[in-house]
Each structure stands twice: as structure tokens, then as C-alpha cells.
Amino acid sequence: MDIDFIANILFATIRMGTPLLIVAIGELVCEKSGVLNLGQEGMMLMGAVTGFMIAFHTDSLFIGFMGSVVAGALMALLFAVVTMHFYANQVATGLALTILGVGLSGFMGRSYVGEALTNIDFQIPLLSSIPFFGKVLFSHDVLVYISIGLAGAVYWFFKSTRAGLVVKAVGESPESAQSLGLSVLKVRYLAIVFGGAMAGLAGGYLSLIDTPLWAENMTAGRGWIALALVVFASWRVERVVFGAYLFGFMSIMHLVLQSFGLSVSSNLLATLPYVATVVVLVLLSRNQQRIKLFAPMSLGKSFHGAH
């Protein structure tokens, strides 16, 4: 096994983990504000199809990604209006959002099946033309670096900003937050829309960079995995990052071990990423007291306070 080979595995690990990481970070912020949005899969698909459609016509990945983000955010906005103004159950609304996203994206993308992105500039202008560093750092997907940056920003946001504290307060006890004069609705709106934008971005990552094509249901359950990741990582950013890459690594190992000719059932190997990620994260967060510290207490409950 040479160094190139290991580098390849690690590179693939990051590529597999990145979409999960982006969705999970968005959902984490949303859940920290006390809102459980199960619509990740639907928002991702809408992001994927919108991004692809726009990039297809504009020949620009950047504008495509903007489209992905906006599409995800709009879906989330719909969720926010329904759950916060009509007090609909968050779980049911989230599920409905997924169903809507699956159907609507399929409908929108119908005439884009069988199309491929060509003449697309994959590199960031200017930066990629820097010798050496341009090639090493900026010639493949920028989204990888953006996702790591985002995770870092969210970590810092919750750890050392007042705004982060406000979001946490709203997630813990919206009533107390309101009595302190904080606008629960405004905070939750922002958190939900941020979550949607991230899910859209992750969808765009799949349809624009990972496999530049549109096919119905192409997220293949990644939204659900990200949702589980947030819970198993007990709402901690660093663990979400770790979990996403661990899942990516194990998914790659499922494929690599087979190509070495390991004679273990491939179906059994396919469960590896799920089992490993759950076991590791559960072991990490076996301390009940500490879970309580990080879990938003009013997660999933509608807030009926005054507007």
C-alpha cells in the first residue's frame, strides 16, 4: 500500500463526507434553535435540481450554487411559515416537505434527465491561477474548504458569540427567551432558513460537483443520514464534522475492502458506515449529563408565544 493509495482514500473520504457535513451543520443550527426539520432530503433535492438547471443554462457553477442555496432556503421558508404561523406539527411538516421536494424536483428536472454539464469552469477564477497553491488548494472542489470553514464558523458562533447564545436560549426555553425581550420567531426563522440554504448547497454539491448530472432522487437518503448524524453527535459541531468524515471513510472502506478481494458479504460490509458511525458517536456521548447540556430542550415543540 503506497502513499498515493492512502491519499486517494482520504481524498475520497472527504468527498463522501462533505455533503453530509454541509447538511448536518445546517440542521444543527436549526435544531439548536429548537426546531426539528425532517425535510432535509426534500430541500437537498430541490437544491440539486435547481442548481443543475441554472448551471446548465448559464454555464456557471457559481450561479448554479447560488440557485441551490436559494432553492433550499425557499423550501425552508415554507416550512417556517407553516410551523410557526400555522403551528403545524414540525415532524409532520418536515416529512411533508421531503415528499414535496422529491416530487417537485422530479417534476422540474424532467427535461434535464440525460443532460450533462459541459463547458463548465470547475475552478475559481484568479485563485486557481496562483502557481502551486492554486493547484493544490483551489483546483478541486472549493466546497470542501467552504464546508470546513462553515463548520468552524458555526463552532465559533455557538462558543463565543452573543448571537450564538441567543439561538441556544431560544432552543432551550423560548418562553424565557421571549421574556428577556428576544424575538423567538426571528431567531427561528433565520435558523430554519440557514438550515435550508445549507441543505440546498449540499444538493448542489451532488448535482454540480460530485456527479455533475441530474437524476431523480439522486441524494439517495443522505438527508436522513445527516439528520441522524446530528442526534448521534449530540448537537456538537466538532462531533458532526468527525461523524460526517467517519461515515465517508467507512463508506469508502466498504468499496476498498472489496476491491482487495476480501471475502466478506458485501451486504454486511455495506452496513459498516452506519454501524461504525452510530457505535463511535454513541460511545463518545455516553455521558448523559453532558448530552443534556448540548441537547436543545424544546426541540420539536411549537412556540405559541406572542408575535
Next chain:
Amino acid sequence: MFAIRKYCLFKVLIVGLLSLGFSTIALAKNHDPLKVAFVYVGPTGDAGWTYAHDEARKYMVEQLGEKVKTTYVENVAEGADAERVITELARAGNKLIFTTSFGYMNPTLKVAKKFPDVKFEHASGYKRSKNVGTYFDRVYQGRYLTGMVAGLMTKSNLLGYVGSFPIPEVIRGINAFTLGARAVNPKAEVKVVWVSSWYDPGKESEAANTMINMGVDVVTQHTDSPGPINAAEKKGVYAVGYHSDMAVYGPKAHLTATEHNWGPLYTAKAQAVLDGTWKSEDVWGGLSDNALDLAPYNKAVPKHVRAIVDQSKSLIAEGKLHPFVGPIKDQSGEIKVPKGQRMSDSEMLGMKWYVEGVQGKLPK
């Protein structure tokens, strides 16, 4: 100007009236159009399996025109849900129903019992009844030929195969591909990676990447998305598609593909129902029946390669060449099919071993 327009209008009116008259006569003869329904396991936009079936539906409509009226239901889960959907379609007056996934086998038979005057056609199954026929295409013929293309184009002599699940249908394809490659290049070997899914573009392309990193320079697949083609394009190696022409996803990589061609079969079946000659049978159509085909070659495929493959293609179509004819050895080198003997259909349908040249063990 006015005169001309008036004249034109008059003519249109006459023609219209005449055709109306004719069509009434035609209708009186043929009654209402035959209602044909399709049940799909995936979305029609999957660019793979279901897409090929829906293209065939459109082909049938093109061929038979007013004589048929088609409907389809997509994303129907195999099992109880399928039974409900098929029942509804039968109740809605469809007289011919195509159920296009293996898992619809028992639901189809169950519903068929309740609707004896409705004809059913089930893809890839093996159970039939009075009003249920089965059909499939001899994909292995295409696999053999595309294996030849891959065997002639590889430089590393290492080919990659992205598999879904280790069932006989998929194993048969891997073996045919390997035999084809080794028929023209005895040094060629085939690596297999199972993704445990029929459809996951990201994972399929990652499986292809993994093999490419290990030296594979032609990848093919028995999964439903163009993911592997895409991966090959990005890495600058070759790929062979499946289900339909996937060249658009890898203009440089895509050498050719095994394409299903259900159109002629669907048209023939609908015509048979219209004529009252439909009977329950098992159709396993091959190149000779035009049930499958190879997608156009990439311009990277040189003339001599095309010549060799095209020749074998016509030999297979004429029945003079058979991919599974002995001597065929398994991985341990033991002769499984003696020299000159040809595997029977039922042996091919139950294939659960790798031929020599496939790397790794078959997962149990």
C-alpha cells in the same frame, strides 16, 4: 387574398369532414383504443432502467398511434403497494399491463387471477399463468460484446465492474463481460465492487473511483445511474454504459453501452392483444430479435476493434456464436462447461459462480 383564404377554409372543412367520416368508420371497426398500462419501480427520469422502459412505451405509442392509450405509474415499491397499483390499473380498464420489475412477480400473478380478461406481462420473472407472460432481454450478449471492446481498449488489462447485488442476473453479466474481454485479450482481468444498491449516483461513482485508483482503466456497471461513467470521465479512463446510451455523461470516456430495446417487443405484444392472438409465453429476446443493441461507438474506438466486435455481434445474432459455450473454467480453474457444450437457459438463469478472470470471491 380573401378568395384564397375562403377557398382554403372550404378545403379544410371538406377534408375535415371526410376524415371525420373515415375515422368514425375506423372507430366502428376497431372500437376504443387498447388501454395499456405500465408499472415502474423507479422514476422515469432515472436515466437508466425505468427510463429505458418509458422510452419503449413512447416508441409503442409512435408505432401504434391511436390504437393504444397508455398510462404509467412510477416509483411503485415492490410488494403490497405494487398489488394495489396493479389492481387499480386493471380496474381502470387497462387490458394489457406491463409490470417492469422483478419484485412485482407475485403481486402481478395475484392480481391476474382476479382479472382473467386482462393480459399481464412481467419483466425478468419466471412465474407465468394463463394471462401472465414474462419477458427479458439477453443482456449477456451485449455484456460479452462490450467486454470485447473493453478487452481491446485496456492498457492495464484490469477492468472494473460496479455491481449492485450478487444475484444470478448480475453475475451472468459479469461473467459474460469477462469472457468477452478474455476472448480477445487473455490477460484481461475483472475487478468487482458491490455497492449494495441499485441506484446511488454518488456511491456508484465512488466505487468506480476506487477501482480506477487501483489501476482499472475501463469501468462498467450493473447499477442504474450514470455515476460510474462520470467518474471515468473525470479520471480520464474509459467506461462502458448500461441500460441506455450514456455518452452524454462521458463524451470521452463512454466507449459504448448495452442498451435495452423493449420498444419492438411492447409494440408486438400490444398488437397481439389488438389482434386477439396474445398468449402467455416467456420471451427472452436477444440480438436476433432486436431486443437489445450496442450504443454507437466512441470515436476513440479504432476501426479494427469495431470490425472485430461487429463481426461477433452478427455471429451472435445469427446464432453462430454463443457467449456461454465451453470450455468455461471457474475461478479455481476447474472446467464448468465442457468444450463445445453450450449452457442452457436455466443454467444461465441460475448462475452463481465466477468465471476465470474475475478477481475476488463471490460474496455469499
